[in-house]
Amino acid sequence: MLAVAMLAQTATAQDRPNSFADLADKFSPAVVNITTSTTVANAGGMNPIVPEGSPFEDFFREFRDRNGDQENRPRRSSALGSGFVISEDGYVVTNNHVIESADEITVEFFNGTELDAKVIGTDPKTDIALLKVEAEGPLPFVTFGDSDKSRVGDWVVAMGNPLGQGFSVSAGIVSARNRALSGTYDDYIQTDAAINRGNSGGPLFNLDGEVVGVNTAILSPNGGSIGIGFSMASNVVKRVVEQLQEFGETRRGWLGVRIQDVTDDMAEAMDLQEARGALITDVPEGPAMDAGMKSGDVIVEFDGTQVDDTRELVRQVGNTTVGKTVRVVVLRDGKEEVLKVTLGRREQAEGAIPAAQPGGETEAPDERELMGLTLSPVTPELTEQLELGENAEGLVVVDVDEMSDAYEKGLRAGDLITEAGQQKVASLEELEARITDARDAGRKSILLLVRRAGDPRFVALPVEEPADAN
Structure with a gap:
């Protein structure tokens, strides 16, 4: 055993160069x-x-x-x-x-x-x-x-x-x-x-x-x-x-989506097998929208290469030739879909403004506490106060319990929740229905699409157990 150890040390020493002088001279x-x-x-x-x-x-x-x-x-x-x-x-x-x-x-x-x-x-x-x-x-x-x-x-x-x-x-x-x-x-x-x-x-x-x-x-x-x-x-x-x-x-390729990494709780909320891929938070006008990509899709493969996270996707897209049509595999509602996207040029699109938020009528003012959040439907007063835009739709976060998971994950007063469980929500009743659906499906979390100053991101929050009847 000692002889073997000595041989291993000798081999390691021989791999070390005696000098870098020849390389420097050349x-x-x-x-x-x-x-x-x-x-x-x-x-x-x-x-x-x-x-x-x-x-x-x-x-x-x-x-x-x-x-x-x-x-x-x-x-x-x-x-x-x-x-x-x-x-x-x-x-x-x-x-x-x-x-x-x-x-x-x-x-x-x-x-x-x-x-x-x-x-x-x-x-x-x-x-x-x-x-x-x-x-x-x-x-x-x-x-x-x-x-x-x-x-x-x-x-x-x-x-x-x-x-x-x-x-x-x-x-x-x-x-x-x-x-x-x-x-x-x-x-x-x-x-x-x-x-x-x-x-x-x-x-x-x-x-x-x-x-x-x-x-x-x-x-x-x-x-x-x-x-x-x-x-x-x-x-x-x-x-x-x-x-x-x-x-x-x-001249870098441009897909035209906003994305974020998939976390473990997001994967559980979306019923994914593993936490990988790039989750689409927004699809402004551009190549991705033309190809039929949607907010909530998870990109798992780009041009034949597996996508593990957002950083990898950005590099893959940037290294792809402008104008090339590529196959993109997304997970949508638990199923794989293959889309063909013709890439644009990033340098020309960097000043592009994201698509406007969807429109709709607002509900009567009402506040409710759910998942550590005090929520209210959009009102004219909140629209003006938070500069949400005339057609803003969703639920406004009025307050956040500082001891809650929601606070820990960065939600703050003034945020706008536009989707829950990858479905649009415009009323408190719709949000409660999405929470019930997630709980009935055996999920521990629900995926929310949250916008702050127009910028979207997904957040997974644990669903509350129903209170015991008295």
Whole structure:
């Protein structure tokens, strides 16, 4: 047994590279420093406060008049970052935040050569920018690898221009995969390879010398590396770069729905086998509406790929070609339905306004307490007070018991409940009937569609047991 353990340790040690020097020598010529220059307006010079009549009043007035032109003169601001060449004809990848608002961009190569660069296109959503330099001959370049093949524990090497100190190499491992920070299309590789300010836009290599990530961010209380760096996965970057190279902009697919994740209590309330998929909360005008999608549908498959949650669906749709007709499988009333959707373009639809809420006549004012909520049908007074819109229909949450599940799940006074059990409700009697139906069906929860300031979301609340008769 001891011999086996020793052999295992030896094999592990042999997998560790003796040095990263060969990799650094081979690929460093394709890694560049990026310097940007930006003209910024002067915030204003010294404006001393001198009491009127003071003997210093004339002195400061003359000083201000003499130096006024200099104080208000625009100044130049510079910034440093990193990047890497991806083709011999001079295309360079970096972060958008490195070159954003820059008037001049200079790319410095490992051998000291400096070339001016122009911006081909940018994508703020993934923080990627594509530049172009013109050189007299072919440039050394690197290629993208398949970031999906990177495993937690794999060795990686970061190259760049940390803290403006010039070319530098740091090594570490892949600490985590599929990290999300704040963007819709985030897919970050987390690494403990030292990444500092100035490394932004530089490459993260695997041991084959393939770029598996673009160093983008650090998580730090003081702005320095503490072993938590993030690189945008190369499979995301490749698609963005290809579009920027071809169109000068991104062209992402657009389905046209608002969605949220399916929780365990929602799955139970909807009688689903498991809590997965993307639950549609709203369907404004667009491709999804044209295809017959409805609020309350759960998208479980998109273009032949299983959908586990909303983040995965957003990435799948965004990576699909604009204008492509795809098969989308939804769960509706417990049954699968296959819909064909022709995708639009997200960039053109981002300013679209959601569809108006359905209309209908309101009931007479009446309040009732159900599931920790004090509810009232829509009244003219509530419509005006809450700015619900002329055709608002549903039940208004007047108050919420702070000890209830409803409060814990975020319901607040002023919310509008428009559906219960995936059926429209406009009266308290209709809501009570939906609760009874859920209880009779043996369900522990009921699914409510709640709107706040027009934005919809689903919430599952436990159904109350009927009170004992006295």
